Amino acid sequence: MPSTAIIGAGAIAHCHAEALTRLGVRIAGVLDADPDTARRFAARYAVPVITDLAAAVRGLDMVHICTPPAYRIAYAQVAMQAGCHVVMEKPMAITVADGETLVEMARASGVRLMIDFNHRFRAGFQALLDVVRSGAIGEVVSIHVQRMGMLGGNAGTRNDTWRRNPRSACGMSIESLSHDIDMIMQLAGPIASVQAETRATLADAPTFDTDVNAVFALAGGAMAGINASWSSWLKSSARSVVGTKGSAILEGGDLFDFARLRLRTAQMPHEQVTRLDDIYNFATCPSYLAINRHFIACMQSGADSGASGEHALETLKVSHAILAAAAGRTMVRL
Ligand SMILES: NC(=O)c1ccc[n+]([C@@H]2O[C@H](COP(=O)([O-])OP(=O)(O)OC[C@H]3O[C@@H](n4cnc5c(N)ncnc54)[C@H](O)[C@@H]3O)[C@@H](O)[C@H]2O)c1
Known part of the structure; x- marks a missing residue:
């Protein structure tokens, strides 16, 4: 039976714990900076609260680090030095320097660092990826990512989350667009250059870029764009791929919903609509089950996870390129 410990016991840690329990993974303990949160989590999953991390991780297969991204290196170091593989929430870090440190630490310790790009394992995105990889729509010409909603914080208000604290907040480009950057790279390969505009619109979260319009040139010749808002009173989501022989659109009514896939190729007289009902649900969390199983x-x-620290570092560099392009009103090459 594989074993892990969970560090950071907030909203996303519950998604992992539910999935790990269903997969038969032994959760050896939980650690959180807030003792009450740790106690509640420990009681819910019938696991001990960790008081001595180095002792607790000894002999475990892996450690799940689900803290906010600013607080991960010291935990990763203890886990990796004990020979544990590390599963870490996205984004892997806030700064590129910290991301590089994590990659180097994993390499030096001979363990795997795997980042939770769980949206990749959702039925909706898998359906879109299958269409693109089947060749049905030809070569990818452009990818359009649009998602809109209101920054809430998983606790229900943004007043009590790390996303509002200038020491731990990292903004939409780094925290949230990591999923979209990952998806673009899955669909059409590495990103070569970025132009962007960003805005920070929330008075109570001034260091948080909430609105991003970014345009990418991809190394393989395609182009992509992200139009994302975390300050919109209306919600919507679309991931579209225009190819040389057809187009596919994954769309839904909420920020992360993939309700249906629309497809039309040059041979089809009408579009084909496939109902997916892939509604993002923190309570059931099927994508966390899939990515943990993977x-x-x-x-x-010993297979490559495809979501390694090195890959996550590439996505982090793209996030920083968005911010640099917006700040300098210039194109940034990667
Ligand atoms: N993969 C996804 O779809 C997805 C979705 C939401 C959030 N996330 C990511 O998960 C991470 C956590 O987000 P969340 O929504 O669970 O946040 P959260 O605020 O619900 O939980 C964070 C937890 O970490 C604890 N914590 C804070 N600092 C700590 C420290 N130094 N040491 C130990 N514990 C500490 C907090 O007390 C809290 O319990 C973030 O990186 C976020 O981007 C991923």
């Missing part, structure tokens, strides 16, 4: 299989077989 990470455990990779850990056991």
